[in-house]
Amino acid sequence: MGTKADPLAALSALPGVADSVDSVRKAVDRVYGHRVMRRRSNEITSEAALRGARGSAALAGADWALEEVRRRSDFGGEGEPRTVGAALRLTAEAGQLLSVWRQSPLRTLARLHLVAAGGSAPEGTVGRPRLEGEPVTEPLVELPLPDADEVAGRLDGLAELLLAGTEAPALVTAAVVHGELVALRPFGWGNGLVARAAERIVLIGSGLDPKSICPAEVGHAELGRAAYVAALDGYVSGTPEGMAAWITHCGRAVELGVRESTAVCEALQRGAA
Template sequence: MPDAVASLRALAELPGVPERISAAREACERLRWHEALRRRIPEASAESRVRGAQASAALEGATVPLELVRDVMRGAAAWPLEPDPVERVARGVVQATAESEHVRSLVATAPLQALARLHVAAASGLVEDAQLGRPRLHGEDCEELVDLGPAPSAAALRARLDGVVGLLAAGAKGAQVPALVVAAVVHAEVATMRPFVRGNGVVARALERAVVQALGLDPTGVAVTEAGHAAQGGPAYLGALAAYGTGTREGVGLWLEHCAAALVAGAEQGEQVCDAVRAGRLS
């Protein structure tokens, strides 16, 4: 873990990154003190997951109405018995975003279990049951996120996953590593290594949500970080991930700045959620 701590601290000091970290922290602090969160955190965090799921689905190319996502997540509606391809993807995103609330206590203590649970939620109905909740095996490929280049081989995944475990442990044990950096790097590692046959981007964003909450940056879970990513556009999101994948200081710095901007925008949308909750404007 000492190497992980040193690496994360070094990333936090890349040019331009400290200022972005401070801006994200301040945005989350403003959100935390919103009047609506004195008594209505569950309602606000539930709506945040609704909006986050819609935004995450959009990044997967699945555009669905916000009202439908809200109704499904509160149990007032159900997906069709035979969903079309867009609905199948959206269903997985909604399930994974909802599951993020339940795995936040696991991201530091049992991160591989958290990943497995998020993948089962994200990919049920999209892959064979035997492929759910486990990394790819020899002979299994991933055709997602092709803009990031070829996915690492199944044989290379164990070391990469062990690295994610180390990163989360470093963030959780009071190592004075910015939570934003931990969440951003874990997000990028899952997205670029693509440990699963399908559902990797969905899992990466749901995991980021859980980490931001678990490490105390947004303890209420009201920031809509997924919407912050989507607001910058799919090409910008993929471009920043590709930059991270180069492994250069400039590329990693670009990704960290992208994630910081996403969290600032997500916290601002969280404030809008709080305003709507306080005014009773959620339908």
């Protein structure tokens, strides 16, 4: 990138973004300071992964109750079980990919898609961006679909931005990664699931949420599909107002994830969970 400006950092100056970043940081600090975190953080991390997977699957059209996700062990076949299984595998994998992400975001995305597909995608399409003419199944996202050349170019550009380093807060970087991947839908299936897993990786790897206890996916699901799609429209518009709306939407999602894990901490403290 040489002496070029830091485009991700520039987004931090958009109206409302600094306040959102500050609010998220305070919320995250509060849950990390909870007394239960000192002794039982592994339990909080495991529970956050389960609840995050449930939330991500809900946004992909498989809105199962938490207890159903917890109880089930068979996620084979098509339809909703496939979606929930993919979400569970992705949240489990995300924390293992931090070093790869720092060296090669594109290789990490390929790995995430491989994990999501779990052997059920058409032969030869797993772990690579779609080619011209290949179909995309992405329920709930009806944005215009960029062609394969644009997808390849923008993925390369995103990887360059990430590898060049940025002064942008973690929330801004995570929101851009998430938004860009859903806008591009580079894979034939599972793009939203992969995008939300990549957002998780950025939040963990940036040091904002190193123990992965602030599941943004929970918040995205709680805010609802309509709000998610509307905020994505803002991202795709590329306007300052639209970008700011998407970043602050992602900030609210992280804060709701924090609220969820705080409730888990409280339940453990009471001995109720």
